[in-house]
Amino acid sequence: MSSLQLESVSVRYEDHAAPVLDRISLAVGNGELVVALGPSGCGKTTLLNLMAGFVAPDSGSISLDGVPVEGPSAERGVVFQDDALLPWLDVLGNVAFGLKLRGVPRAEREARARELLHLVDLAQHASQPIWALSGGQRQRVGIARALTADPRVLLLDEPFGALDALNREQMQALLLRVWQATGKQVFLITHDIEEAVFLATELLLLSARPGRIVERIKLDFGRRHAAGESVRRIKSDPSFITVREQVLARVLGTELEAA
């Protein structure tokens, strides 16, 4: 079974006594959408950077399908909080960028990029400059860009954090649709409890300093939406509200402990 695995991974900064991440073990399996939820400063972004290969762990190991992760690669696509798009390329150029780096001929990479733009509902914006796009549209370009390189894992670093509530909900639904359509392993970090509960097949609750996984919850609301149930219906479902409140209580509890 293909999966991204972290085994007892720790990271510490030189000037801090407590490790940023303390013996984290987790696996993102095929068709799973794992969400890490935690307060700011709990090392969420460090966790994602480890998986992407931007930073190396001080101890423990990270592997994808049994092959150790030793630096960034196109196998693990990343979507950033600030979209990190390239303004000198238009929308299509940004989405096709990964294939351009690989030397794929222009016609072929643009055809592939158009497919992905279609998937994220931006087909009619292909030739626009990226500064003409809204925040939500930019993040969709970011998702399409990460997917064009056909990675095995999609890593998202608070991708909807800067969007307004309405936009965020649409983007969550879009992410679930993309996840369903591509069947990728997805790992997402967020500080939005509702977002985490709605999207996750497995929800990881992180504590701050030391960064540890304090709870793992299996959920299926995202799968229900992917199967056709409406966002509003799920989010007003009593079972959704119960889980959300439990997670909230748990997050507040860990924050109190830390303080």
Place this chain on the structure above:
Amino acid sequence: MTMYDPILPALYEDSQPEPVRTKPTLRHTPWLSTTQLGLVTVLVLLLAWWLVSWQGWVAPLFLPPPQAVLAKGWLLATQGYMEATLWQHLAASLGRIGLALLAAAALGVPLGMAIGLNRWARGILDPLIELYRPIPPLAYLPLIVIWFGIGELSKVLLIFLAILAPIVIATASSVRAVDGSRLRAAQSLGATRWQLLSQVVLPSALPDILTGLRIGLGAGWSTLVAAELVAATRGLGFMVQSAAQFLVTDVVVLGIAVIALVAFSLELGLRALQHRFVPWHGRG
């Protein structure tokens, strides 16, 4: 909509159309655009110049009237001054500046990138640049003449050195300021080190490099006269210098005006270039 400085659109807000106005009655269209305002300033200045010389408030030796300068300009363009026409003087100066600018860009951009990206290059080259940069070109001109003689090389070299520093510094700082998540995005798409450099770092730095080029070009013009002090027989700086020695004030004024006009049009050209090639600048 009228022309506005593409670099600082925010400062020229009243020349941009506003699609949404909350209180349309309070904002009326200004009766002069920013560009028109600038033109009026120049016109008023010319008028004052003409008035002062026409009334005889200042002797023509000190300030010749505008029409005399224009007439002299015609004479210079057709018959020449100091054995060369105005065009030949202009061509000589433009040739020197152009050559110096090309050389400075060709060397300065890679040098700046090296300083910005590599610790060794920064440690070795940064002090050299920072040491020579604040020295006025006139101060090291004698040394250049001793080393390289009084030929064309010394003149171009002096202008080149004036242009080089701004380009190197602008490139180095812009390369260091490249957005980290852009680099990471490219890395996670499989970019090699060379691809990062050519496809992310260089385009990201381009707007600031072009600004460095503009500043460098300004510095180049300001050393032109100094450079053409050295045994030149042609050039705008030489023309002004030799006219000053014989108190031919109208040629001096004309030379200054031509230098200003040419420098101004080059600046406008570079701005247009910047607008054309980096339209995303400031809109990221």
